[in-house]
Amino acid sequence: MRSLELQHKTQQQKLENPITIIVLLLVSTLTVMAGATLSPAIPEIEQVFINTPNVEVLVRLIITLPALFIALGAPIMGVIVDKWGRKKLLTITTVLYGFAGGSGFFLNSLNLILISRIFLGIAVAGIMITSTTLIADYYQESQRNKILGYQAGFMAFGGILFLITGGFLATINWQFTFLIYFSALFLIPGILIYLYEPESVEKRNISKGQKNISGSDRSVPYKFIITIYSLVLVLQIFFFFSITELPFFLAGSLSLNPNLVGIVLASMTVSGGVFSILYKSIKEKISFKSIFFISHFFFGLGYILIAFFPSVEFIVIGLFTAGIGLGLFVPNVTVWLTLKTHSSIRGRVLSGFTMSLFLGQFLSTFISQLFLNILSFSFSDMFLIAGISMIIIALVFLGLIIKEKNFKTIS
Incomplete structure (x- = not known):
């Protein structure tokens, strides 16, 4: 009993230590680094491997291939994190992340680089799930909302740092951009020292003399979850237009060097970071659906600006506007999902x-x-379609909000 009390006291001290929060937030930025770091270097990498068949597609897969294996690995990682534990998985995947990502510095084959990106994707799947699940486990609702907002903010500002640093290193040599991934290894001591494995809900309740939570309290809101997943899927498809295609437009049509490409792309993450940090304050005043209306509207408006005015100045304004929507969207998703699902299935839901x-x-x-290549749409057409689609989704949420208000008025 004395040993258990001492363990709880130690865990509480770690929770109150600001370094614990900083470690969790810094770990979260690794998920953004996976793609953002190399984005400014992609046009140069294409030129290096220009004689490789299908290089136009393969070089873009350097950015997006990790995403496929994050998607494939996430369900497996979700089961592992609920059954095996959070801290072990986070430690192992962070080590894998550093070596898999950094290995590109030593590789001169496009195929080998793509293989290394597969392992990077597997690592990111474990990191993203464990870091978000630990935040949800460690903190209660009000504090959790604030930290999940900070998490999205750190990811956004990390994106700024990685884009600008990646752009700077790409002006020296495209392979130098891969060195940034090794920075993940410096987080291992912080993970081992300042994080702890949270006690399961069942054990915590038993230790307090409470009954286990009934199966009915663990019901899974499938319709809600599928709707949220669908919104995330659509927004990410459109968001990555700016990561995979915009660098080519900026470097080709507007003749910007990799360093300036990184700075332009970072304008989206500036506003995203600010509004992610403001999320808790905004959420206290309006509903989840209202935030989804705002996030989709601003994202769509930003892309429409880029479509109609494809100059450097308006692209920066458009990305900044879209970033407001992105900054509110991500924490709104994670907070709503963690609020609506029981902790015993939280890892799998996330x-x-x-x-x-x-x-x-x-x-x-x-x-x-x-x-671009099959339907022969222009760069502006593609961004216009994405922008209008986001505005339509925003109007659907606006309709739901009005309908709910009318129903409450009648009641």
């Missing part, structure tokens, strides 16, 4: 979110190529 997120990123490459 693994589905991860799968949808990165499956959308992977599919984005093929959908953009469908628009």
